[in-house]
Amino acid sequence: MGSSRISYAQLLETNNLVQASADETYWLCVTRTVQESKLFPVPAYMMLSYMMAYYRYPSLLRKIESRMSAEEIGDRARNAGIKIQNPSMGWALPGFYLLGREWLISLGLIRPQDALEDLVYVMDFWKRYQLSWQRNNGHITNKEAGHRGQFLPERRVQVFHADMYDCSQGDELHEAAQGFMAAASQYGFLISCESRISLHNSGPYKIAADREMIVRDFMDLSESDFPWLDGVASEVAYNNLTVTMGVKDCHFYLVDDWCSFESKPEFTADKLVGVGLYTSDTLSDGYIPVGMASREELTSTFKSLTDKIKDANNKLWRRIAGWSRDQMMDAGAITYFSIVKDLAHVAGVYDVNDWMMVDERAERFRPLFNDEYSRDALVGLCIGTHTSNWFSEYTMMQHGNGPQKLFSPIPYSVLQGDDYTPSCGPIYPGSSHLPAKVDRYNTTRGVIGLEEYNRLARAVRPPALEPAYRHLCETWVKYHAGEPLADELYRIEQANSRLLKGKGSSLKRADIEKLRAKAKA
Amino acid sequence: MARLLVDNDKYAQPNASVVVDAYHAAIQELIRRKLDTVGGDWASFVFDKSYDLITAKDFAAIEAKLIATGHRFDYSAMISVRERPEVYKPAPGVGEDSKDFSFEHPEAVVAPADENGREQRGVGDNVVKYAKNLIGVALYIRSSDRVLDLLNSGVPADTVAIIDDSGGTLTAPILEQFKGVICAGGTVRSHLGILTREYGIPCVMNAKVSGIKEGDRVEIECTATARTAEAYQTGVEMTAKIWRLAK
Numbered sequence: 025m026g027s028s029r030i031s032y033a034q035l036l037e038t039n040n041l042v043q044a045s046a047d048e049t050y051w052l053c054v055t056r057t058v059q060e061s062k063l064f065p066v067p068a069y070m071m072l073s074y075m076m077a078y079y080r081y082p083s084l085l086r087k088i089e090s091r092m093s094a095e096e097i098g099d100r101a102r103n104a105g106i107k108i109q110n111p112s113m114g115w116a117l118p119g120f121y122l123l124g125r126e127w128l129i130s131l132g133l134i135r136p137q138d139a140l141e142d143l144v145y146v147m148d149f150w151k152r153y154q155l156s157w158q159r160n161n162g163h164i165t166n167k168e169a170g171h172r173g174q175f176l177p178e179r180r181v182q183v184f185h186a187d188m189y190d191c192s193q194g195d196e197l198h199e200a201a202q203g204f205m206a207a208a209s210q211y212g213f214l215i216s217c218e219s220r221i222s223l224h225n226s227g228p229y230k231i232a233a234d235r236e237m238i239v240r241d242f243m244d245l246s247e248s249d250f251p252w253l254d255g256v257a258s259e260v261a262y263n264n265l266t267v268t269m270g271v272k273d274c275h276f277y278l279v280d281d282w283c284s285f286e287s288k289p290e291f292t293a294d295k296l297v298g299v300g301l302y303t304s305d306t307l308s309d310g311y312i313p314v315g316m317a318s319r320e321e322l323t324s325t326f327k328s329l330t331d332k333i334k335d336a337n338n339k340l341w342r343r344i345a346g347w348s349r350d351q352m353m354d355a356g357a358i359t360y361f362s363i364v365k366d367l368a369h370v371a372g373v374y375d376v377n378d379w380m381m382v383d384e385r386a387e388r389f390r391p392l393f394n395d396e397y398s399r400d401a402l403v404g405l406c407i408g409t410h411t412s413n414w415f416s417e418y419t420m421m422q423h424g425n426g427p428q429k430l431f432s433p434i435p436y437s438v439l440q441g442d443d444y445t446p447s448c449g450p451i452y453p454g455s456s457h458l459p460a461k462v463d464r465y466n467t468t469r470g471v472i473g474l475e476e477y478n479r480l481a482r483a484v485r486p487p488a489l490e491p492a493y494r495h496l497c498e499t500w501v502k503y504h505a506g507e508p509l510a511d512e513l514y515r516i517e518q519a520n521s522r523l524l525k526g527k528g529s530s531l532k533r534a535d536i537e538k539l540r541a542k543a544k545a
Numbered sequence: 546m547a548r549l550l551v552d553n554d555k556y557a558q559p560n561a562s563v564v565v566d567a568y569h570a571a572i573q574e575l576i577r578r579k580l581d582t583v584g585g586d587w588a589s590f591v592f593d594k595s596y597d598l599i600t601a602k603d604f605a606a607i608e609a610k611l612i613a614t615g616h617r618f619d620y621s622a623m624i625s626v627r628e629r630p631e632v633y634k635p636a637p638g639v640g641e642d643s644k645d646f647s648f649e650h651p652e653a654v655v656a657p658a659d660e661n662g663r664e665q666r667g668v669g670d671n672v673v674k675y676a677k678n679l680i681g682v683a684l685y686i687r688s689s690d691r692v693l694d695l696l697n698s699g700v701p702a703d704t705v706a707i708i709d710d711s712g713g714t715l716t717a718p719i720l721e722q723f724k725g726v727i728c729a730g731g732t733v734r735s736h737l738g739i740l741t742r743e744y745g746i747p748c749v750m751n752a753k754v755s756g757i758k759e760g761d762r763v764e765i766e767c768t769a770t771a772r773t774a775e776a777y778q779t780g781v782e783m784t785a786k787i788w789r790l791a792k
Contacts, residue, residue: 061712065622132551206743213713338718391605396618400562411557
């Protein structure tokens with residue numbers, strides 16, 4: 025113990041990040057909907073998951089960074105519809121960890137200065153990842169960007185924009201796309217034990233004067249990390265699917281860090297005027313079009329996927345309906361805790377024992393998590409009414425105006441000799457009431473075992489992240505469009521595009537619209 | 546006895562939940578006792594010895610002590626009541642008594658029958674505005690057993706599901722077959738609200754109703770303005786009516 029390893033600057037920055045996370049957590053909790061279920065004991069598994077996050081995230085993030093930096097993972101994640109977007113990285117990574125920490129502080133089981141080096145590290149990892157993933161808009165979170173989720177580079181937005189097929193209410197493609205999104209949303213809630221963790225929305229991107237584009241990711245749909253999908257999801261051909269959605273006469277004024285969106289006027293099905301479909305994962309080197317060769321193929325692809333998803337949905341529901349409460353607790357807690365697991369997949373260090381087990385230090389709290397205590401303790405954490413949350417009566421918290429802080433700051437007194445402890449320790453053994461995971465992972469390189477999955481992940485070298493291109497950012501493109509290097513960069517992204525293949529870097533939004541009009545003629 | 550940092554908290558206030566207060570007081574007492582066994586040495590206790598000294602058995606004893614006072618827990622998931630009925634309050638209307646069950650919300654706005662024989666039995670928050678009101682037959686769906694029965698036998702035509710679960714998982718395999726939904730919880734942004742919107746199923750959330758029993762014909766005013774996010778944040782009332790129709 026001591027104060028020599030942490031500087032004043034580190035503490036100042038860490039407390040700032042902790043407070044930023046606290047402010048947004050409060051806002052999200054009071055303005056978004058209450059998550060409830062008569063099927064799953066949701067508050068109970070959420071409490072358990074926070075304990076898992078608190079005890080394991082520091083060690084797991086260090087393990088991941090021993091192979092690949094947070095910044096590099098952020099660069100890679102920007103080009104795939106995988107889980108390390110929102111709500112996972114924008115909110116949950118710090119949120120789950122800090123909610124767990126706060127609950128333990130409120131119990132008196134830890135102090136605000138305990139596991140100090142873990143805390144500084146987790147927040148620093150989060151900051152570096154987010155700044156990298158969001159480098160095209162320069163913010164750490166959607167909240168900082170005024171609740172807007174724009175992180176894609178122009179070259180990717182242009183491909184999405186160009187290749188989208190027009191649709192209108194009542195036509196077959198519109199109906200097929202709507203049917204798919206309804207079925208996939210429902211399946212996503214079930215896979216994720218009533219949470220929205222399988223769904224991600226980002227944007228909006230302005231694709232015309234009267235149109236915006238929202239990018240919707242449906243993730244972890246097939247046999248992959250979750251043991252409860254083994255057997256029931258084998259017919260779902262893609263683990264991750266991304267739907268690009270063109271919307272007319274409707275402005276999405278809010279896309280938050282839980283990836284909820286709000287629009288004016290309200291988004292309704294009749295405003296959907298364009299769709300596209302893609303898959304991607306940590307091995308795919310970007311987005312791969314799915315059924316995008318023709319409008320007819322896309323329509324039939326949506327229909328076929330919908331049928332498979334509905335079948336998997338019903339099989340999974342029957343499986344879950346037969347579970348014990350402990351199994352439901354484990355599945356929900358593991359879903360929450362493992363929300364950032366794709367960090368390990370990108371780095372090629374994924375281990376089932378790391379991500380699909382309940383750490384024994386968290387497990388011992390299970391007898392506390394009956395429905396009533398869990399509900400009340402969770403509400404206390406979300407709105408800041410545990411004893412640890414109250415501060416001087418003169419202060420007013422952001423949004424709520426009460427004298428509270430959702431997350432306890434680190435006391436600066438550690439810099440002048442007050443004792444602290446550095447870490448909660450290494451990963452402890454874990455257990456689960458669920459069946460063991462079958463060694464079968466549906467990826468864009470086929471159905472493979474985990475050893476092969478990790479090997480391939482370690483070998484992936486995304487072309488756009490080669491040293492010649494990695495830091496050719498949007499500012500650079502602004503002044504070098506049309507030059508050979510810029511064209512090379514854009515052509516990497518355009519390789520699988522129906523309308524933009526080989527077009528290079530000089531096109532602007534109006535040019536894309538002209539190409540779309542020409543293709544329709 | 547050892548003192549904890551939280552024993553000298555200048556600003557602490559009691560929790561609104563008596564269960565939280567009771568649990569936390571008992572846990573702090575437990576920590577003090579266990580910390581005493583290592584001579585009050587916090588550094589060796591907090592992330593090392595406490596892992597063995599503070600156990601699941603200790604936490605189970607805290608629950609047992611509260612249950613011994615006669616307290617019974619509120620439930621949120623039916624599985625909790627099913628597995629441990631001795632520690633939870635009973636869940637009425639989910640077993641054989643479902644035929645006679647009805648939600649009786651004190652806030653339900655009711656009115657005598659109008660000229661068309663429509664008796665208002667409540668209000669809710671409309672999810673999406675449709676061109677016509679929806680008429681169907683009420684069916685309470687509040688447990689996975691009920692859903693399983695309907696999954697096996699099929700959902701009757703014209704079913705208006707009456708649910709108190711605003712989530713999207715309980716009714717996941719049969720939701721698409723509902724003609725309409727009256728949900729006694731959540732908001733239009735709850736998972737059930739999101740899914741009914743995606744499926745194009747008329748739905749009111751946060752419904753407060755009274756006197757609607759299984760088999761009653763009901764009408765939902767889904768032509769009402771959909772409740773907006775701003776309306777929730779500013780507290781502006783925007784409700785849709787729910788009627789029971791003459792048989």
